[in-house]
Amino acid sequence: MHFIITDAWLARSRAIHLSGTRLVLAFFGLSLALMLLAASLYHWVFLKGAREGWPVVGTLVRLVVKDEFEQRDRFMRENLDAMARRVGEMQAKLVQLEALGERVSGLAGVNPNDIKVNAGRGGMLVEGRSLTMEELQATLADLERLSGTKSDLLTVMESRLFDQRIKKMMIPTQQPVKAGHLGSSFGWRIDPFNGRSALHTGLDFQADPGTPIQAAAGGVVVTSEYHFAYGNMVEIDHGNDLVTRYAHASRLLVNKGDIVRRGQHIGDVGSTGRSTGPHLHFEVLVQGVPQDPQRFLAAAQPGPPAQLVRR
Template sequence: MHIIITDAWLAQSRALHLNGWKLLGAAALGSLMLMLGAVAAYHWVFLEGVRKGWPGFASVARIVTQGELDARSLYMRENLDVMARRLGEMQARMMQIESLGERVAGLAGLNPADFKTLPGAGGMLIGERALTVDELGQAMDQLDVSSGSRIDWLTAVESRLFDQKIQRSLVPTQEPVTGGRVGSPFGFRIDPFTGRSALHTGLDFPSDVGTPILAAAGGVVVVQEYHPAYGNMVEIDHGNNLITRYAHTSKVHVKKGDLVKRGQRIADVGSTGRSTGPHLHFEVWVSGVPQDPRRFLDAGENMAAAEVSSKASVVRR
C-alpha cells in the first residue's frame, strides 16, 4: 500500500510505503486504541449516570453488582454460622461450669443457690435458629458478663476453701507417729513409778527408737529443751491458745523459733526422761488445759473420710 501525504504549507509530498505486516500492526493498534477509548467512555458514562441518578442506570447497576452482593452475603452468613456454633459450645461449657461450681460451693460451705442468681445468667440459647449480627453481639456480651461474674464467684469459693485448708492445717489432726498404735490413753491411770492414781495428760505411742515423729499441725516451735520428766521435749504453738507437746524423744530436728509444717519430721522416738521404754508421749493443750488428743486425731480421720466421699460424689456426678 502506498500513502501520499501532502503538506499544504511547504507544497511538498511525502510517500509512506506499508507492506502487509505494517498494515496489520497498524490495524491492531488502531483497534486496541478504539477498544480502550470505548471502555473508558463506558465507565465514565456508567459511573456518572449512577452517581447522578440518570434514568435507567440504577437498575443496570443493581444487575451488575447483584452477583458480588450475593457472594458477600453468603460469606458473611457462613462466618456468622461458624461464630454462632463456637458461641454455642462456649455456652454449653458455661453451663457445665455452673453445675460444677454449685457442687464445689457446697463443699466450701457456701449456699449453692447463690451460684444460680449471678448476673449474666440466662439469655438466648445459641443453636435454636440463625442469628443476626446484632443478636450474636448481644449473646457474646451476655456470655462475657456471665463468665466475669462466675470468675468472681469461683474466686470467693477458692478463698473459702483456702481458709478452711489453713484452719485445718493448724489443728493437730495429723498422727504424730505413722501407723503407731496407742499405748496408755488420756485419763487417770496407775502411775508406773509411784503406784498411785494420776492423770495421764496425753497419749503414748510405743515405737522403736529412731521412728520419725511428725508435727500434728503447722505452727511455731516455742519450746525445745530437756525436761526431767519429759526428757527431750518439743512444744509447737498453733495459734488460738493451742499447743502440742512431744516428749521422750531421742533426737530433735528443730529448734525454738522454727516454723514447721503439718506432717514435718520434728524429732525421733526415744526413751529420755521419766520413761519406761521407747515411745512418744503426745499432748494437746488448749488455753493451758490438757485435752484428750484422741478427739483431735479422730476428727482428722473423719474429715479425711468426708473429703474422699465428697470428691467421689463430685466425680460420679
Template sequence: MDTRLARSRAIHLSGMRLLLAGLALVLGLVLLAVSVYHGVFARGARADWSGVDPLARLSVSDGATERDRFLRANLDAMARRVGEMQARVLHLESLGERVLGLAGMAPADIPKTDGRGGVLVGAHKLSLQELGSMLDDLERLAGQRSDLMTVLESRLLDQRIRKQMIPTQEPVAGRPAGSGFGWRIDPITGQSALHTGLDFQADAGTPILAAAGGVVVTQEYHPAYGNMVEIDHGNQLLTRYAHASRTLVRQGDIVRRGQKIAEIGSTGRSTGPHLHFEVLVQGVFQDPQKFLSAGAADGAAQLAARSAAAGR
C-alpha cells in the same frame, strides 16, 4: 516551524504508532465507561432512580444477594459457635454450684445469672446486632464464673490450710497408742494420777512426726518431760512431744504436717522409750485420741470417695 525558537521539529506517523494510539484511546474509553457505570448507574440502581437501566439494577441486586448469602452463612456458623459456648458456660455454672457444697458455701453466696441458655440451632435467623448482644452476655457470664471460681479456690485453700493446722496426723507412724488420756495408776508412784496425753511405745530413735503444721515455740529439756518440743498451730491450739532422745527443730522453726521433728527416747520422768503426746486448747489438756480419730475417719472417707470415682 516555530519562528521564535528558530528550530524545526518533524513528526513521522507510522502504522505501528497509529495502532498504539488507537489502542490507548480505546482503553481510555473503557476506563471512562467503567467509572461512569460505578459512579452513576450503580449509585442510581442502589438509590432506585427511575431512569436507570434495569440490567444495572439486576447486576447490583445479584451482587448484594451474593454478599447477603455469604454474610448469612458466616453468621449462622458464628451463631452455632455462640450456642456451644453458652452451653459450656451453663455447664460450668452447674459444676460451680456442686463445688459450692465442698467449699461450705451456699448458692446464695454467689451472683445469680438470668437463666437464659440453650444451643442456637433451629432458632430464628440472627442479625449481627443480636449476635453481638449474645457475645456481650457470654462475656458477662464468663466474668461471673471466673469470679466464682476465684472465690471457691480461695475458700478451698483456706479449708486446706486450716485442715493442715489441726493435729490429726499420727505422731508415730504405724504405732497404736498405749496408755490413754485420763486417770490411771502412775507407773512410778503407784498412785492415781491424771495422764494428760497419749503414750506411743517404740524403739529409741524412732521418728517423731509433727501432728500438724505450725511454729515451734518450745524446744528445751524439762525435768518431767525430758527433751521436749511444743508446736503452736494457731487459734490457741498447741501440741507437745516429750521424752525424745534428741530434737531436730529449734524454737521459731516452721514445720509442716508429718515432718520429722525428734526421735523417741526415754528422757525425763520415763520408764522406757516412748513418746508422750499432748494436745492443749487455750492451755487446757484435751484427749489427743479425739483428734487422731477424726483424722482417721476423714482419711477413710477420702479413700472411699477416690474408690467410687475410680469405679465410674
C-alpha cells in the same frame, strides 16, 4: 528471525531481520499496547457508559455490583451464623459451670441460691431467622456479664475452700509415730514411778529408739528444749490456742521459731526425762488445757468431728 514482505503491485520484496533482543522488545511493546487498549476500553465503555446511562453497560455494571454485594452479604451471614453457634456453645458451658458451682458451693459453705445467675434452658428445636449483628452483640454482652459474676462467685468459693484446707492442715490429726503402737492412753492411771493414781495428760506411743517423730499438723515451733520431766521436748503452736507437745525424744531436729508442715520429721523417739523406756509422749492442749489426743487422731477417720473438752 527473518520476515520477507512482497508487494504485488510494485513487484518487489523486502526482507526484515529481527534478532532475539528485538523480538523480546517487540513482544513487550505489543503486550503493553494491548493493556493500555483494554484499560481505555474499560474506562470508555463501562465507566463512561455507567455515568451517562447507557442501557447495556448500566445493566452489566448493576449485575456485577449486585453479585459482589451478594457475595459479601453471604460471607458476613456465614460468619454471623458461625459466631452464633459459638455463642450457643458458650452458653451451654456456662450452664455446666453453674451446675458445678452449685455442687462445690456446699463444700465452700456458700448458699447455692446465691450463685444462680442463669436458668437452665431447653426444648424442641424450631428453626427461625438468623441473628443480627446487634442481637449477637447484646448476647455477647450478657455472656460477659454472667461470666464476670460467675468468676467472682467461684473466686469466693476458692477462697473459702482454701481457708478450710488451711484450717484442716493446722489440726493435729496425723499420728506422730507411724512405726509405733499405742501404750498408755489419756486419763487416770497408776504412776509407774510412785505407784499412785495420777492423770496421764497424753498418749504414749511405744517405738524403737530413733524412730522418726512427725508433726501431727502444720504450725510454728514455740518450744524446743530439755525439760526435767518431758526430757527433749518440742511444742508446736497451730493457731487458735491449739498446741501439740512431743516429749522424751532422743534428739530434736527443729528450733524455736521454725515453721513446720504436717508430717515433717521433728525429732527421734528416745527415753529422756521422766521415762521408763523408749516411747513418744504426745499431748494436745487447747488454751493450755490437756485434751484427749485420740479425739483429734480419730477425726482423720470418717465420722463426726472431735469435740474439744476443757477441764
